[in-house]
Amino acid sequence: MSLHQMSRLARSRMGPLSRLHGRRRVHCVELRLVSWTLVSQNVFAASHWTVEFMSH
Structure with a gap:
């Protein structure tokens, strides 16, 4: 074998x-x-929920 x-x-x-x-x-x-996508989505959902909660 070579x-x-x-x-x-x-x-x-x-x-x-x-x-x-x-x-x-x-x-x-x-x-x-x-x-990273899941984390960013969770952060977005949490901030959105916080805004909804504060505006009421």
Whole structure:
């Protein structure tokens, strides 16, 4: 087995791993975005409810 074949095999073995790592990073960003959206929505709803409560 030549060095070139070994490196190609190692790269093909590492391909799914690196792809998984990239997907995990994207997933982390998505989670942060979703949590930030939920928090901002909660803050907006709370401030809206406070305004409604104060205006009455």
